[in-house]
Amino acid sequence: AQSVTQLGSHVSVSEGALVLLRCNYSSSVPPYLFWYVQYPNQGLQLLLKYTTGATLVKGINGFEAEFKKSETSFHLTKPSAHMSDAAEYFCAVSESNFGNEKLTFGTGTRLTIIP
Amino acid sequence: DARVTQTPRDKVTEMGQEVTMRCQPILGHNTVFWYRQTMMQGLELLAYFRNRAPLDDSGMPKDRFSAEMPDATLATLKIQPSEPRDSAVYFCASGGTGVRDTEAFFGQGTRLTVV
Numbered sequence: 001a002q003s004v005t006q007l008g009s010h011v012s013v014s015e016g017a018l019v020l021l022r023c024n025y026s027s028s029v030p031p032y033l034f035w036y037v038q039y040p041n042q043g044l045q046l047l048l049k050y051t052t053g054a055t056l057v058k059g060i061n062g063f064e065a066e067f068k069k070s071e072t073s074f075h076l077t078k079p080s081a082h083m084s085d086a087a088e089y090f091c092a093v094s095e096s097n098f099g100n101e102k103l104t105f106g107t108g109t110r111l112t113i114i115p
Numbered sequence: 116d117a118r119v120t121q122t123p124r125d126k127v128t129e130m131g132q133e134v135t136m137r138c139q140p141i142l143g144h145n146t147v148f149w150y151r152q153t154m155m156q157g158l159e160l161l162a163y164f165r166n167r168a169p170l171d172d173s174g175m176p177k178d179r180f181s182a183e184m185p186d187a188t189l190a191t192l193k194i195q196p197s198e199p200r201d202s203a204v205y206f207c208a209s210g211g212t213g214v215r216d217t218e219a220f221f222g223q224g225t226r227l228t229v230v
Binding site: 034036041042043044045046049051090097098099100101102103104105106107108 | 119140144145146148157158160163165171173204208209210211212217218219220222223224226
C-alpha cells in the first residue's frame, strides 16, 4: 500500500520569498512521485514528477522537487514566490510511470502569497 | 488541444434524486479514473476503468454509486439515491500507455451539491 503525508495544510509566504512545501511518502515498491497544482474551480495540473534517474526534478513555473529515498521525501520548492503561485498543491504517489495507473494523493497544502 | 471534458460543471439536486455525471476522456487514452474531492477526505479514488473494463471500484459505495463506460468516448458516474454527504467535487481523469502518455490528465470537475 502507498500513502502520502503533506505537512502543513496551509503555508503563507511573502512574494519573492522561498516556497517550501513538504511531502513524505510510504511505498512498498519503488515510487513514482508527483506534484499537482489546483487553482480555484479548476482541475489538477501536473507540476512535475519523479520517475527514475536524476533525483532533482524541475517542473513548470519555476518549481522543482528533490527525491530523497533515505528520508522518503519529495519536497517542492521555488526560490522566489509569485502572486500567481497561490493555489492548492497536492503530492501524489503511483506504482507506475505511465498516466494509466492510479494515484494516491496527500491531503494538500494551500499556498497563500503575501504581497 | 486535447482535454478531458466533464459535464455538468455544477449540479444542485435534492436528496433522493438520481445524479449522473459524464466524462469524455482524451482520445486514445485507455484508462479513465473517477476521483472525489471533499474537505474532510481530500482526493480519493472511487473507481477506474482500463479498456472500458472496471479495474478497481473498491473506493465507491456500491449501494448507491455506479460507474460505467458505455463506449471509449464516454464514462459515467451515477448516484442513486443521492444524499447530502455525497456533496463534493468529482473529477474524471484519463491516461494511456503510449510513449508520450506519462501523466494522467484531469477534467475540471463536477461540483455536486445535494440539499
